[in-house]
Amino acid sequence: MKCVLYSGDCLDVMPSLLPGSVDLVLCDPPYGTIKGLTLRTWDKSTTAWDDALNPEDIFTQCERLLRVGGVLVMFSQEPHTSTMITLADKNLPFLYRMVWKKEHFPNPLSVKKAPVSLFEDIVVFRKKYDSEKNHPLREYARNILSFIGHRTDKEVNKTLGHRRAEHFFCVNTLQFSLCSQDTYNELIKRFGIDRMPGFMTYEEMRKVNSGYGTVVFNLPQGKKYRANILEYARERERWHPTQKPVALLEELIQTYSNPGDRVLDFTMGSGSTGVACIRTGRRFTGIEKDDRYFAVAKKRLEKENSEMVVI
Structure with a gap:
């Protein structure tokens, strides 16, 4: 499947994309909670990317780019989750949250101060109305x-x-x-x-x-429901501090889009969402401003034998 990769700041790139051209936005934007931390093998440069984006900017651009009925799925954690839910666009309202249950926790310094966190939020929003007035x-x-x-x-x-x-x-x-x-x-x-x-x-x-404004919610093959707790282990091969398992991303992509649909990750990091899109037959648009991670993402997607346009 075709991938389009943009090297640049998402808030500079997204306004140039066609309105209503995206079926699913799947992303893990920075929360601003770990910048400057020095943990294990990390140093301050390792977390320099963790500048939280303005939620209103995120919602404005995602609302414009999503088709009617399209979904925004974001990884998050408190207090960032509550902020995103509170500031959601009226035409891109919060639907519900799910949980990624994992077997690891990121901050060993906190174990004597509070319960360790073995989950991350996955928050879901859906575009309601034809704000671009494109209904045929x-x-x-x-x-x-x-x-x-x-x-x-x-x-x-x-x-x-x-x-x-x-x-x-x-x-x-x-x-x-x-x-x-x-x-x-x-x-x-x-x-x-x-x-x-x-x-x-x-x-x-x-x-x-x-055929307009279709709401996509696909159930797992052979099942009558989908649980809101998704349990996936962290991948052993690491390219990014907050890397998500490709298998987890594949499940989310298969739930909220159909083969051939366009998926956007505006903070793609090391490109795991793109890998998941290729493996599930979706078209992928990725944006990343960090040159190091952009190079990693490009290399990973090339290994998947995808047709690629780099901008």
Whole structure:
């Protein structure tokens, strides 16, 4: 599968990407909790990358890039988790959290002060509305308004004597949505829109609508549910201090996207998300500003025999 890698700051790169072009954002952004620590073989340069990103900047860019129904999945830990949930964008609200249960803990200096942490949060957010106004039926609704000689949804409400068609004619707002079949039949009977050039049956409209804003939540093969505790051991081969197991990332990718979908990791580090995307048949876009980790990610993805564009 094709990978596109950007060397640069995510907040500089993300505004240049096409809105609504991403199906899943899967990332492990820095929390700002370990910068400057010296643990075991670490030194201060090892954790220099741990500058926390502004949550509002993250949500603004992810909301713009995700398609309607697309999901943002982030690794986190308290107090960063609560901050992200509190500051979530209204059009990219918090859904729920899961837990990655691991067999190791990062800070041996804390064992005599508090219980060691053997888990990390995985927080999930989903885009609700068509903020880019890209829904393919918006233009069709505009054509209906023109055909019946009305300019706004309010004029249609007045003519019909009710508001059941209102959201279908909110063609320039986030409230746009397909009307019911009964309401559409009323529009046909009242205004004769079946004589309009380019007329669509309700079934045709439903097919167009069903392919837009699809919510993906795939269950494991042979199972009827998915648990919110994901247990994976740390990988022995290490490239990054906060590296996540590829198998864990594969499970998240398979849950929240379909083969061929576009997955973005805007802080890709050593490229584990990209490796997981290639192995599960997804397209990958990765962004990393640290030259050392970018080189590692590029090398790992090349070993996966992926088609790659480096920018």
